[in-house]
Amino acid sequence: MSTAPLRRRRAPRGSGDQLRDEILDAATGLLLETGDAKAVSIRAVAQRVGVTPPSIYLHFADKDALLDAVCVRYFEKLDDEMQAVAAAAGTSPIDVLRAQGLAYVRFALKTPELYRIATMGQGQPGSDVDITLTSSAFVHMRAAVQALIDEGSYPPGDPTTMALELWTAAHGVAALLISRPYLPWGDVEEFAGRVLRAVCCGQMVAGAIAPEDPPRETVAWLREVVHEHNLR
Structure with a gap:
């Protein structure tokens, strides 16, 4: 045959x-x-x-263009999931932001091969892949950050910079879970949730800390806050 x-x-x-x-x-x-x-x-x-x-x-100029198109479609699907979790998280911007971060990590872990190719390869400014990222997953995080700034939970500032910090955390978690799955992460979902919670809440704390404040004084202040909270 x-x-x-x-x-x-x-x-x-x-x-x-x-x-x-x-x-x-x-x-x-x-x-x-x-x-x-x-x-x-x-x-x-x-x-x-x-x-x-x-x-x-006839459809793609070369292999690179084909792979870029695959990645673009991949992130369009991520866009759908980011919108879905935002709708399910309710009206609290901080809940929405954390849910978006978790959705990002989950999506990456579903197809680690595609995520690795789409985000860990050499990037080129203005590529279709980066344009899609800034118009989907990233823009949702930035909108949630802007909502937190508007309600006074996050300090005034550039929402793009803050969203990049949060995106860096989500990507870092996803990348390490994919590239180093053998490390003692424990429950992956719980690990990702703890990291993202720390980063999301850390933005609130950062607004009360001046850049020139010594780390020792900052730690002492935070201990007092935690102590007062535990006494309630």
């Missing part, structure tokens, strides 16, 4: 978007199976779809 791949039937007019989706599905499947972008070639994707390599080039 022949093992040659089946040739895809000629697509009807107007089905270019469908073929593009099939190409992205095939490239995504190869990435998930191999965990290595180097294993994804135009020829391999074409073979899986059942078309010739020139058909791929």
Whole structure:
């Protein structure tokens, strides 16, 4: 029996978007199976779809463009999840922000191969991937930060900078859980929740600490606050 791949039937007019989706599905499947972008070639994707390599080039200029498109679609799905958790978290901005951070980590852990390729590779300013990030997951975090500033929970400041700090924490947790799963994290969900809670609440505390305050005085003040809270 022949093992040659089946040739895809000629697509009807107007089905270019469908073929593009099939190409992205095939490239995504190869990435998930191999965990290595180097294993994804135009020829391999074409073979899986059942078309010739020139058909791929009608939609993507080269392999890099194809992989960028895969990552863009990946973060569009993250955008959907970020919006869903925000709706479920209620009206409290701090609950929304923490839920968004946890959703980000969970999403990364679902498909670590894709997350690694999409966020841990060499970035290029203005790439489609970075544009998608700033218009989806990041913008949701920034909106929650702005809400916390508006209600007086977070100190006045640039919401973009604060959101970058929170995003850094979420990405750091996800990246380490993916790259170093053997470390003694304990329950992954609880670990991620503790880190994100500390960072989210830390922004509130930071507003009461002057940059020139000695760390020793800051620790003493925080101890007093904790002591008073425990006496209630």
